[in-house]
Amino acid sequence: MAKRVTALDVAKTAGVSRTTVSFVLNNVEGMRISDETRKRVLKVASELNYYPDATAQRMAKGKTSIIGFVLRQEPDKAYADLFLPEVMRGISDIANEKGYHVLFTPIPPDENNKGFHKLIHERQADGLIISGPLAEDDELVQLYEDGAPVVLMGKLANASIPHVDVDNIESAKMAVSHLIKLGHKQIAMVTNASRKYTSCRDRLEGYKAALEEANIPFNEKYVVIGDRTPESGHHAMQSMLYLSPRPTALFIASDTVALGCMNALYQNGIRVPEDVAIVGFDDIPLSKFIAPPLSTIHLPAYGLGWGAANLLVQWLEEKQIPTHEVILETELIVRESCGAFMKGNIE
Amino acid sequence: MAKRVTALDVAKTAGVSRTTVSFVLNNVEGMRISDETRKRVLKVASELNYYPDATAQRMAKGKTSIIGFVLRQEPDKAYADLFLPEVMRGISDIANEKGYHVLFTPIPPDENNKGFHKLIHERQADGLIISGPLAEDDELVQLYEDGAPVVLMGKLANASIPHVDVDNIESAKMAVSHLIKLGHKQIAMVTNASRKYTSCRDRLEGYKAALEEANIPFNEKYVVIGDRTPESGHHAMQSMLYLSPRPTALFIASDTVALGCMNALYQNGIRVPEDVAIVGFDDIPLSKFIAPPLSTIHLPAYGLGWGAANLLVQWLEEKQIPTHEVILETELIVRESCGAFMKGNIE
DNA sequence: TTGTATGCGTTATCAT
């Protein structure tokens, strides 16, 4: 590879000092530089194909202009979740706009090395977006309390770390209430993730709240743990087939998991929505394309990524902790899997 | 945030010089350092919570230890493709193992700024993995010829840039031949992407080759362009419904696109595989979970990411261009959508 | 075995 062109080379060729080059290229205010020199410097820089060295810039400026996106899940699960790509798109868009780069880093929850600390203390990134925090995560809280710019997607129970989230409780309740309104009483739930994640706990709580409101007794046997993948949904469903009475409706707190559930039903000749009604959660891009199209709770995936990145950048630029909580709206999307459009039902 | 702890702080507290600290922490060979000092330095470093500053390290070492992962697609399409996450997992795994970080950067194909050059010349990364190259991409070729470490996922027509890929022609042929073997003669194709991408051209070529081998005339009307998203598949399918004679089988060169096609069929009451047989391409993780489970060509998504990252790291470490071509195996996965298991068909 | 001195390519502060 050709030798690097430095600012000094530009300065020499243009017959000015390094400083002047820096001023021109960075458009420093107040420094009135003759139009002629300015033009000459710009011309030379372009001719020499000069690009400032990012590392040196970081060194001098004391900031990396990198935001880290941390996935707090086992890699196989992190990547199976079809929710992820849209989130990344949201993050990328803001980063792009504000001149940041995105470092992508999966850190499994069981890793005992100090993954977060390392990222921040080594200055790999100026700040972190943490996706899917555990309900308890001391290391994370510690990091925040040390003053590190950390923003969450999802929330942490007992800490006021800035975060972007949806109202998981209310959204889950909305889904289940819809099923109740359609006349169902035996409503089971498959969770989106293991119980150690906040999002799982909250959606479960919403499920319970809806039942309670309708005076339907809660039955522990009607709750099965799904864990982010279609495979886990398939498993969950299998175990539910032998329940008696068999549920007439399912609230599945993740569309990705729901795919696996529906597959298990398909294999067993159980029809959706005729034999069992389903409402999912997330509204992943392909929910509308599967057969039958999935009724679900729409989550603003792009918005979550966008919002988290925005919060973080704000923090970094203004050097003070931004709004602590941003809650985005969700929406019930009625398609076919819940049976609302079947003959006999209104609408 | 607490003031940074530098190597100098560690040296002072331990009562040694900066150099010694550096030697101990980097385990430099040949420098016999007394066990006692070594231990003391290590202890102090740990007590002071010292982490070397990555930026400074980069500066001194002249390398960033970052590999860039570039998506050469319109963002909305890049993220819609369900093939992506597994690729990223493959890249992350290698990067993790070899001590690299991954910079994630979508660069739309129509962008006229020199996206690649910038990344390399600014030294944002030591090398780049480019996903989904266009058939012609002068800028990319230029970069490679300048000696930049660039590895492709997919291949470029007229350049010998190192790449990891599958045999798209042969794989597509395998898919179509399977449909022919099942007795189909009216076989249409929906492409995976627009014609400017190499992968699209090659899969189309494989489709033609299979037809030719079976003496089935090629019909231009039977080829419709899909473009990475379910939406595009839905569109493509709509336009195909009015074809006469209507195809009895479909080769869809992307499972993601196939989802949209199947949805259009579903809406029109056309059954798969009874009315139309389908073979997809990619074997995205959820292909086995949709209804009916999708027969498809399995692509080693994880392996492609892993392989590309591996090639790049090799290049960076050994400072010479690695093997120019790595071709991974594909496999026909027979599920239900192709109708091979229907009554009347053997197997 | 350990310490000294220099370079990496910028930015930014201070003179001129």
Next chain:
DNA sequence: ATGATAACGCATACAA
């Protein structure tokens, strides 16, 4: 308006 120079934190060749 422009130029000299320090500072950023680390690695390393060289000296002791």
